[in-house]
Amino acid sequence: MSKDREFLWRRLHSLLGVVPVGLFLAFHLSLNFTAVGGEESYNTATGMMELVPHSLLLAMEWIIIYIPLMFHAFYGVYIAFTATNNVKRFSTFRNWMFALQRFTGIFLVIFIAWHIFQTRVQKAFGEEVNFDMMAEIVANPVMLGFYIVGILSATFHLANGLWSFLVSWGITQSKKSQQIATYITLLVFVILSIMGVAAILAFV
Amino acid sequence: METVNTGRTVKLEIVRQDTENGSTRVEKFEVPYRPGMNVISALMHIQKYPVTAEGQNTTPVSWDMSCLEEVCGACSMVINGRPQQSCSALVDKLTQPIRLEPMKTFPVVRDLQVDRSRMFNALKKVKAWVPIDGTYDLGEGPRMPERKRQWAYELSKCMTCGVCMEACPNVSESASFMGPAPLSQVRLFNTHPTGAMNKDERLAAIMGDGGLANCGNSQNCVAACPKGIPLTTSIAALNRATTVQMFKNFFGSDHMVD
Ligand code: HEM
Ligand code: SF4
Ligand code: FES
Numbered sequence: 001m002s003k004d005r006e007f008l009w010r011r012l013h014s015l016l017g018v019v020p021v022g023l024f025l026a027f028h029l030s031l032n033f034t035a036v037g038g039e040e041s042y043n044t045a046t047g048m049m050e051l052v053p054h055s056l057l058l059a060m061e062w063i064i065i066y067i068p069l070m071f072h073a074f075y076g077v078y079i080a081f082t083a084t085n086n087v088k089r090f091s092t093f094r095n096w097m098f099a100l101q102r103f104t105g106i107f108l109v110i111f112i113a114w115h116i117f118q119t120r121v122q123k124a125f126g127e128e129v130n131f132d133m134m135a136e137i138v139a140n141p142v143m144l145g146f147y148i149v150g151i152l153s154a155t156f157h158l159a160n161g162l163w164s165f166l167v168s169w170g171i172t173q174s175k176k177s178q179q180i181a182t183y184i185t186l187l188v189f190v191i192l193s194i195m196g197v198a199a200i201l202a203f204v
Numbered sequence: 205m206e207t208v209n210t211g212r213t214v215k216l217e218i219v220r221q222d223t224e225n226g227s228t229r230v231e232k233f234e235v236p237y238r239p240g241m242n243v244i245s246a247l248m249h250i251q252k253y254p255v256t257a258e259g260q261n262t263t264p265v266s267w268d269m270s271c272l273e274e275v276c277g278a279c280s281m282v283i284n285g286r287p288q289q290s291c292s293a294l295v296d297k298l299t300q301p302i303r304l305e306p307m308k309t310f311p312v313v314r315d316l317q318v319d320r321s322r323m324f325n326a327l328k329k330v331k332a333w334v335p336i337d338g339t340y341d342l343g344e345g346p347r348m349p350e351r352k353r354q355w356a357y358e359l360s361k362c363m364t365c366g367v368c369m370e371a372c373p374n375v376s377e378s379a380s381f382m383g384p385a386p387l388s389q390v391r392l393f394n395t396h397p398t399g400a401m402n403k404d405e406r407l408a409a410i411m412g413d414g415g416l417a418n419c420g421n422s423q424n425c426v427a428a429c430p431k432g433i434p435l436t437t438s439i440a441a442l443n444r445a446t447t448v449q450m451f452k453n454f455f456g457s458d459h460m461v462d
Contacts, residue, residue, distance in 0.1 A: 003413060004411075004412040004413050005413075006412070006413045006414070006415070006417060006418070007411040007412070007415060007416070007417045007446070007450070008450075009417075010417035010418070011417065011447075011450070079420070082374065082376075082378070082379045083373045083374055083379075083420065084373050084374075084376045085373055086371075086373050086424070088285075089285045089286070089371075090371060090422075090424045090427065090428070092423065092424065092427055094421065094422055094423035094424075095373070095422045095423065095424050097421075097422075098373060098420055098421060098422035098423075099373075099422075101420075163421075164420075164421045167421050167436075167439075167440050167443060168417075168419075168421075168443055169443060169444070169447050170440055170441065170442075170443035170444020170445070170446070170447050171444070172440065173437055173440040173441050173443075173444060174437065175434075175437065178436075178440070
């Protein structure tokens with residue numbers, strides 16, 4: 001990376017985490033939540049995506065998901081490995097959040113890669129992505145556990161990421177505003193987690 | 205003082221290192237207890253009687269110190285896992301054995317002595333001063349409102365002790381981050397009415413590599429600072445200032461102060 005460009009790269013990393021990657025995650029979990037209404041409701045909801053012309057959908061996937069996510073993920077791995085975690089010596093709430101943001105990020109690289117392989121790559125090979133496909137995957141209890149941990153990692157990472165996004169851009173400065181942001185992002189974590197876990201359990 | 209004999213002793217465990225990048229070892233010491241002792245007085249005893257708890261002769265432990273009243277920052281070290289000043293660390297308040305380690309976020313010169321040059325270089329990089337030199341008398345600067353002066357005084361208490369650097373998970377010898385202390389100094393000097401005349405230069409410096417954006421919000425610095433400096437508020441305030449500066453740099457007619 002060229003000299004003195006780090007500030008811009010970091011701000012881009014921060015922005016992409018929320019727009020579009022964070023927004024996509026919220027959309028993705030909402031869509032999956034329709035599974036709670038049963039097989040039919042899920043298949044109808046996901047079937048809507050098929051209405052978008054194939055080439056446009058593919059372009060959207062790359063522009064909204066893969067490229068920003070890959071940038072955020074690979075730069076994120078670099079950031080995560082330059083940290084020297086010290087929660088043992090400084091076991092404050094924020095320091096734990098700092099460490100967890102990095103652990104969940106690393107875990108998400110593995111989880112998202114596996115998840116894309118199991119669903120999107122199979123679709124490219126001609127399989128149909130529908131209720132049955134997910135039901136088959138989570139019929140294996142190990143996979144179900146892996147998915148639940150993956151979903152919780154993602155919701156935590158986004159919620160806590162929103163908190164640090166607000167600081168990184170200088171929106172929350174005072175102690176009080178940062179404290180209130182903690183409560184609000186905690187609520188975001190709880191809501192997204194309930195939605196995500198309820199959705200995956202609906203496939204069981 | 206030496207004659208006071210309380211019959212009690214203080215147990216210490218000290219991480220020793222003879223040369224830069226050399227190997228480390230732990231040595232145990234037992235020194236006579238005196239009321240009101242601080243860590244430095246225990247180290248001074250070891251300097252006079254360099255004998256380990258096992259009765260082995262050893263070299264005196266080396267450490268840095270100067271003011272002995274928590275204003276110079278030189279004597280900082282990791283005491284029972286927490287970075288702090290050894291001159292104001294009272295033995296009565298510490299659990300024994302008292303473990304002393306150097307602040308390894310800096311290069312260790314010897315034993316508990318570290319080289320804090322990185323912090324001083326960062327202060328130079330961000331121009332942590334008010335430039336007033338000229339070829340002629342520049343006259344009086346603008347007045348600083350008293351309330352602002354009182355507030356800025358809190359930021360000026362920084363003694364470059366390095367404790368916040370040791371506490372920060374993103375500051376290390378293998379990372380380029382300049383750390384919390386130099387950043388907060390940018391806020392201080394950008395607040396000063398004369399200093400503010402160069403605020404864009406300081407913001408440009410912290411927007412460079414190893415600058416502000418490396419902060420990951422662990423907020424350890426503010427918890428560790430012995431002077432109670434609101435480091436994380438400074439960082440968030442600078443985040444806002446640099447956000448504005450970033451847009452000014454791109455969309456503005458020039459890169460100057462206003
Ligand atoms: C589910 C997909 C992901 C979402 C929604 C997401 C979202 C976010 C958000 C919103 C932030 C806050 C940015 C800021 O502090 O300003 C963030 C930070 C971070 N993300 Fe992600 N992220 C995702 C995946 C990943 C992955 C795969 C990694 C790989 C390790 C990663 C690593 C990081 C790191 C290290 C930070 C902290 C950056 C810092 O504090 O400087 N993220 N993420
Ligand atoms: S900000 Fe506080 S902890 Fe950091 S160097 Fe200054 S006085 Fe020490
Ligand atoms: S000797 Fe100056 S701060 Fe301890």
